[in-house]
Amino acid sequence: MNAAFLYALVGVGLFFLGLYALIVHTHLLRKILALNVMGSGVFLVLVALAKRTGNATPDPVPHAMVITGIVVAVSATALALTLMVRVAAETGRAELPDEERE
């Protein structure tokens, strides 16, 4: 057990923190933020576990994947925000309809 696992566990915590927030909150902006927190958790796990090589240089392949993932996350967030703005413009509020509460 080394420091890499500590960071990986924090990543797992972030992921489920985000998942919890994603389910609990109804506002779409909070859902988008929650998805980003989840993504950050996944990136942290990948980067941390790549450090288990036992020397100074980590495994570069997960690092390259994380860079790819960050860019995809940014563009997906931009698309999600645009969708949210559109939903807000159409329905007057940035929430998905909740059948139970209506």
Place this chain on the structure above:
Amino acid sequence: MGRHRWLLFLLMLALTIGLACAILSLPDHMEGLQKVVANKMEVSGVSHPVTAVLLNFRGYDTLLEMVVLLLALLGVWSLGGPRPRSEIAPGPVLDCLARLLAPVFILVSAYLLWVGAHAPGGAFQAGSVLGAAGVLLLLAGWRLRFSLAQLPLRLVLIAGSAAFVAMAALTLFGAGRLLEYPPAQAGILILILETVATVSIGVTLAALFLGAPPEQKEKQ
């Protein structure tokens, strides 16, 4: 909702513990692909392993990623853009700051692009800095000239993906392998790809920030 929330909380806790146990059960030391990459570094054309993986060994990842960026932008544009926001003149501080910082951002971006060959850096970092420069300029009220906002802008937006696809086709028909550069020219080919990709990524990110197709007006 109150009782359900507790159930959900317990479920999340159980899942967290489960995944944490799974991670803790992984071996302490794991070579991974570090040795494989290190052995192939001489033929990669660059000396930084992450850049070598991104642009050479797993170049198709980066190709598809450029396409994802483009798709996201197409999605944003096809949603019709945000409601017209009021154009407020920026304060003098923001105006001056944008003027001072934009050239610095461009310089930093070029540096990151160049340094990516042998140190942390590369097309995505450089593109993000360039995108940040574009966002700052957009916030300061700067808009692209209308004549540039049509075809030239679109050409720049697809340049990254187009360069990657062209390179993939060249290597596929030239050497028989997708994105496998000849070792002697790998360095310069990667630099060309990265340069085009940087500009494309920067412009795409700034266009994503603006969120509207350039009929209204557009970015650098």
